[in-house]
Amino acid sequence: AEMVLARDVVGFETRGPVRAVRFADESSIAARTVLVASGVSYRLLDAPGLGELAGRGVYYGASASEARSCEGDDVYVVGAANSAGQAVLNIARYARRVVMLVRSDALDKAMSKYLVERIGATDNVEVRLHSEVVAGRGTDHLEGLTVLDHTTATKDDVSANWLFAFIGATPRTDWLGDDVVRDERGFVITGPDVLLRKECGSRWPLTRAPFALETSVPGVFAAGDVRLDSMKRVASAVGEGAMSVYLVHRYLATI
Ligand SMILES: Cc1cc2nc3c(=O)[nH]c(=O)nc-3n(C[C@H](O)[C@H](O)[C@H](O)COP(=O)(O)OP(=O)(O)OC[C@H]3O[C@@H](n4cnc5c(N)ncnc54)[C@H](O)[C@@H]3O)c2cc1C
Incomplete structure (x- = not known):
């Protein structure tokens, strides 16, 4: 076996039975x-100050361990689809308060009904509709956010150490x-x-x-994640990788 590391594949081509990947050179x-x-x-939030704080209070997607780090704190979550809803319920188990920032006028536009209901029934979750993050602040870690309320066209500077974005x-x-x-x-x-x-x-x-x-x-x-309808989890990506070894052998037996 040969391993090629630290090189980006930039193209793919088929030449008869040959399947080839191409590099930039x-x-x-x-x-x-x-x-x-x-x-x-993961799609990134386009607001000044947030880029440099990625991984230091600003996260795209969230794991159970990150949710636990927010114990007793206020947490802001951007997004309104199922991934955001599931994360909010998970984070709410540890955080003092979870504030969901939703750009649209309702939570049920892109989220399953059962999640909307569970969020509505969770006391420490606040949903702010028509709202988005327009700036972030912090030196070594996120310290504050500016939240724009589109209904009133007002900007609110809030203290925040945690921001999780689920925007696709x-x-x-x-x-x-x-x-x-x-x-x-x-x-x-x-x-x-x-x-x-x-x-x-x-x-x-x-x-x-x-x-x-x-x-x-x-x-x-x-x-893995690149596949349509994949589960977006480590275990399923690893499982599919292992499964593909078997499938490759089946394919090779046909040519
Ligand atoms: C913040 C965060 C937290 C998460 N937490 C969890 C969790 O707690 N539990 C869980 O199960 N899942 C979690 N996930 C999801 C999990 O990380 C993914 O489902 C999993 O990593 C998918 O594996 P993959 O191999 O398909 O893709 P990836 O892990 O993304 O690997 C793809 C690889 O391909 C390389 N690559 C891409 N394009 C090219 C190219 N053109 N040329 C060469 N190389 C290329 C990339 O550099 C990368 O190394 C989390 C994801 C995020 C973002």
Whole structure:
């Protein structure tokens, strides 16, 4: 086995049975199969002062350990989809108060009803609609935020040591070019979906059905966050990686 470290893949191409990845210097590695596991980039808040505090009070996504670090503090959460709702309920178990900043006029626009109800029933969660963070402050760690209320057009400077943002993720799939079909957000379509999703049309070229995790290009597999409908968890990404080894062997036996 050979490992290539610290180099960005910038392109992908198929040449007959060859599946090749390309680097910025135009060199490439040719193989019979490729596993795409390039993950996602979390969308960042576009407000002055927050960029330099990422990882120091400002977090994109949250794990259980980060929620515990906020014990007894006030926590601000940006986002209004299910990931934000689940995080709010988790953080509320430890924080003194959780303030949800929601740009729209209602919480139930992008969040499941059961989460909206549970948030409504949690005493230490406050939901601020029509609100967004427009600035952050702090030297070594987040110390304060400026929150804009669109209803009153007023800005509020608040003390805050913790800000968690759940504003979406973009798959790192630009390098894949046109052959490997993705959905409208860029997530790689795999397995039975290759035959079912409209984006794939009649691209699948073989008489056999695609293997699980196989993309619209036979012999190219996708695992982890980059895959459409993946669970966005470490355990599932690792599991899919392990599963793809078996699937690669199955594919190699067919060519
Ligand atoms: C703040 C945060 C907290 C989280 N907490 C948890 C948690 O508590 N529990 C949990 O289960 N999950 C958690 N997750 C989710 C978990 O991290 C992901 O589900 C998991 O890492 C996905 O693994 P992956 O291999 O698909 O992608 P990644 O871990 O993102 O790995 C992708 C790799 O591909 C590389 N790459 C991308 N593009 C290219 C390219 N063009 N060329 C070369 N290399 C490239 C990247 O540099 C990266 O190393 C959290 C995520 C975040 C952001």
